[in-house]
Amino acid sequence: MSETRVLIVEDESSIRDMLAFTLQTAGMQVLEASNAEQGCQLALDHQPDLVLLDWMLPGVSGISLLSRIKSHAKLKDVPVILLTARADEADQVLGFETGADDYVTKPFSPRALLARIRALLRRFEDDETDIIVAGRMQLDNNSHRLTIDDQEVKLGPKEFRLLQFFMQHINRVFTRNQLLDEVWGDRVVVEDRTIDVHIRRLRRALEDHGCESYIQTIRGSGYRFSVSE
Numbered sequence: 001m002s003e004t005r006v007l008i009v010e011d012e013s014s015i016r017d018m019l020a021f022t023l024q025t026a027g028m029q030v031l032e033a034s035n036a037e038q039g040c041q042l043a044l045d046h047q048p049d050l051v052l053l054d055w056m057l058p059g060v061s062g063i064s065l066l067s068r069i070k071s072h073a074k075l076k077d078v079p080v081i082l083l084t085a086r087a088d089e090a091d092q093v094l095g096f097e098t099g100a101d102d103y104v105t106k107p108f109s110p111r112a113l114l115a116r117i118r119a120l121l122r123r124f125e126d127d128e129t130d131i132i133v134a135g136r137m138q139l140d141n142n143s144h145r146l147t148i149d150d151q152e153v154k155l156g157p158k159e160f161r162l163l164q165f166f167m168q169h170i171n172r173v174f175t176r177n178q179l180l181d182e183v184w185g186d187r188v189v190v191e192d193r194t195i196d197v198h199i200r201r202l203r204r205a206l207e208d209h210g211c212e213s214y215i216q217t218i219r220g221s222g223y224r225f226s227v228s229e
Contacts, residue, residue, distance in 0.1 A: 007048040009039035036060035055084035070099030135227030148209040166225030175222040
């Protein structure tokens with residue numbers, strides 16, 4: 001099995017050194033960048049398995065780099081953990097809306113961060129195992145492509161993850177909190193309405209193909225994916 005490669009984009013050398021030591025001790029390969037431009041180039045050149053990204057970088061911010069990563073064809077599926085002192089809920093919502101897969105506020109425990117890195121990597125490995133078919137939909141976990149009647153449907157990263165989870169659990173009802181735990185992670189503080197926003201986006205993407213009814217609202221409970229009317 002190949003060594004896990006993690007890119008650290010952090011301008012504070014003491015934090016970068018601590019992160020590098022923690023990851024290398026855990027048997028991971030580490031790439032280091034002190035700014036967004038260097039980080040983006042290293043990501044393109046080396047295709048890391050995961051990125052640890054500081055929000056407050058000199059020049060181009062970490063949130064701008066996150067947006068660039070998630071919109072780049074070669075990097076959009078790379079999981080990104082935002083590291084930041086910005087603990088406000090509004091900042092967390094912005095981070096996740098931009099495409100972050102996890103959000104860790106400073107100061108943090110290296111051991112706890114390592115556990116979250118491993119959990120996130122396991123989740124992405126599990127997501128890449130096979131093709132899921134439901135009704136007229138086919139979801140390819142390896143290429144992160146959704147097709148309906150052989151036509152590709154473009155989804156954002158969180159909408160894709162939501163649909164992926166739904167299609168892996170057909171006909172089961174999930175509360176908003178359960179969906180937040182599964183898609184954003186169980187240690188993340190995000191408002192319930194965030195799920196509603198992404199559900200609306202997902203339905204809108206499916207609407208042109210007549211499949212928006214697959215995502216069903218169960219009043220007083222949450223949401224369910226079902227191909228039956």
